Amino acid sequence: MSAKTENLTNGDLYSSLLDGNKQFVEDALKLDPEYFEDLAKGQSPPVLWIGCADSRVPANQITNTAPGQIFVHRNIANMVIHSDMNMLSVLDYAVNVLKVKHVIVTGHYGCGGIIAAISNKQFGLIDNWLSHIKDVYRLHAKELDIITDMDERCDRMVEYNVIENVYNLCKTTIVQNAWQNGQPLGVHGWVYSLKTGIITDMKVSAYDNANMESVFRFE
Numbered sequence: 001m002s003a004k005t006e007n008l009t010n011g012d013l014y015s016s017l018l019d020g021n022k023q024f025v026e027d028a029l030k031l032d033p034e035y036f037e038d039l040a041k042g043q044s045p046p047v048l049w050i051g052c053a054d055s056r057v058p059a060n061q062i063t064n065t066a067p068g069q070i071f072v073h074r075n076i077a078n079m080v081i082h083s084d085m086n087m088l089s090v091l092d093y094a095v096n097v098l099k100v101k102h103v104i105v106t107g108h109y110g111c112g113g114i115i116a117a118i119s120n121k122q123f124g125l126i127d128n129w130l131s132h133i134k135d136v137y138r139l140h141a142k143e144l145d146i147i148t149d150m151d152e153r154c155d156r157m158v159e160y161n162v163i164e165n166v167y168n169l170c171k172t173t174i175v176q177n178a179w180q181n182g183q184p185l186g187v188h189g190w191v192y193s194l195k196t197g198i199i200t201d202m203k204v205s206a207y208d209n210a211n212m213e214s215v216f217r218f219e
């Protein structure tokens with residue numbers, strides 16, 4: 001083992017993760033000796049979460065839920081991109097196999113992806129991902145351009161981005177077909193505050209095609 005490798009593997013942080021796992025197992029078994037055996041039997045989460053990859057927004061902890069309750073997909077800035085096979089595969093499995101009742105897009109104020117996207121800087125490869133956020137900006141440029149405080153502009157943009165991605169979800173053939181087949185499915189948009197820990201419901205929940213423009217409705 002080289003000195004460099006040794007330095008990495010003996011690092012406090014790395015080993016503390018495995019120690020933390022031992023503690024997690026011990027604590028869980030103390031409360032319920034069958035905990036892992038029961039979880040291993042299968043999952044039937046009622047919710048699909050599409051959130052930001054940001055380390056400060058973990059789905060289970062901020063909703064006070066446990067393993068097994070939320071099916072999770074995360075990417076930079078909680079995007080729903082029409083051609084993203086990763087997101088579509090998760091959505092398809094969640095809706096058609098797990099039969100989740102709710103899909104929730106959760107953004108968060110102070111999102112680094114949004115801040116980067118509304119700036120004029122280049123960040124490399126990620127700019128191609130962030131350009132989807134710039135597309136959202138274009139739809140709301142009139143309202144956003146007049147906000148001079150950049151933090152406030154970013155916060156509004158976080159909200160618009162969540163709303164637009166809820167709409168993107170509703171346009172997918174997966175959600176459209178679920179609704180056509182009478183499968184109960186709600187699609188929702190939330191924004192989480194890093195500063196307070198509080199989630200705000202954007203109140204854009206959709207349960208059918210009622211608010212979809214006709215061009216996006218499939219028959």
Ligand code: CO
Pocket residue numbers: 052053054076077078108110111112113114
């Ligand atoms: Co973020």
